[in-house]
Amino acid sequence: MGFLTIGLFDGDDPRPGHETTLEIIELGERLGFDSAWVRHRHLQYGISSPVAVLAAASQRTRRIHLGTAVIPVGWENPLRLAEDLATVDVLSGGRLNPGVSVGPPRHFDRVGQALYPDTAGAEDFSYERVRRLLGLVRGEAATDFSGTEGFEVFSDRVQPHSPGLGSRMWYGGASLRSARWAGEQGMNFLTSSVVKAEESEEFAEIQLAHIRAFRAHHPDGERARVSQGLVVIPTDSASAEQRAKYEAFVAQRTPRTAAPQGPARMLFAPDLVGTSDRIAEQLYAHAAFREVDEVAFALPFTFEHEDYVQILTDMATRLGPALGWRPGTAQD
Known part of the structure; x- marks a missing residue:
């Protein structure tokens, strides 16, 4: 069980x-969570450099896995990103779980000239950009040159090389095509509270189809890792004021879950708020939840620190046990 924060x-x-x-x-580590994930926000007031933040987190934790959900690689040079990811993975002792996605940077028509002043019209924002990153992380050659030049020694692949990192790369996908592609690449799959309504308008049904398509195309089949991300707000130890705030937050967001949104027909899952026992019942009734062994519950973006402490504590002490989860320990 993990959690996700926007920072x-x-x-x-x-x-x-x-x-x-x-x-x-x-x-999260003290409470026994298995993983902590951070979102990525460019030109906003949320984490713009999750790799740097997780580098710091790696030195303040010892057990918990650290993930990104997700890095949009359209903003990144795959070779440089591969170096940064490998460096943090080495510093963390092999705990990094990079999640990535493809597509043009958001508002590319306005930011493209700042990001790629000479090549904005030629950049490739397809799956190939992730495939390049994946190959470099897994040790594919980055150059045809290696050896000694004067007093300096050069490698033909990204350094440092962290052998286990390639198996901990995740793809954040919202479409059937993305699920299939991630499986074919041997990646892990992050499925969140947003999916594309392509063949259905039932969220759980769509998400289940994505999970099954991913595993059908993955070399590991049913053993391929999938993490489900939903907004879950347990209220067991919440104050009356907190409960009222949480319920108002969910009520404000619920209308968007009634039908697909926008030209891309994005469908949002309803947020789950209430006692841990009630949330556990709702999750067990969720067809996609029954297919996964890993979850990364998203913390609401706009709450206060004390709210997050209460929510995480209830997740670890009430909701997790109701789902059959046990806290991790330093020995895990």
Whole structure:
């Protein structure tokens, strides 16, 4: 069981927000969570450099796995990103779980010239960009040159090389095509609270189809790893004020779950709020949840630190056990 945070901060004073994110990850480890994931936000007041944040988190934790959900690789140079990921994986002792996705950067028509001033019209934002990253992480040659030049020694592949990192690469997909492609590449699959309504308008049915398509195309078949991300808010130890805030948050977001949204027909899962026993019942009734062994519950973006402490504590002490999960330990 894991959790996901966006890491919001004040643009005029960004350090406290980043520190709070690190404190939440530390709390997650103390509570026994298996993984902590951070979102990626460019030109916003959320984590813009998750790899740097997780590098810091790797030095303040010892057991918990650290993931990105997800890095949009359209903003990245695959070779440089491969170097950064491998470096953090080495520093963490092999705990990094990079999640990535493809597509043009958001608002590319407005940011393209700043990001790629000379090549904006020629950049490839297809699956090939992730395939390049994956190959470099797994040790494929980056150049035809290696050896000694003067006093310097050069490698033909990304350094440092972290052998286990390639098996911990995740693809965040919302479509049937993405699920199949991730399986064919031997990646792990992140499926979240947003999917494309391609052949159905029933969220659980769509997500289940994605999971099964992924595993059908993965070399490991039914053993291929899938993590499901939903917004889950247990209220067991919440105050009356917190419960009212949580219920208002969910009520505000519920209308968008009634039908697919926008030209891409994106369908949102309803947020789950209530006691852990009630949430467990809802999850067990969810067809896609019954297919997975891993979850990364998303923390609501706009809550306060004390709210996250309460939610995570209830997840670890109430909801997790109701789902048959046990806290990790330093020996795990």
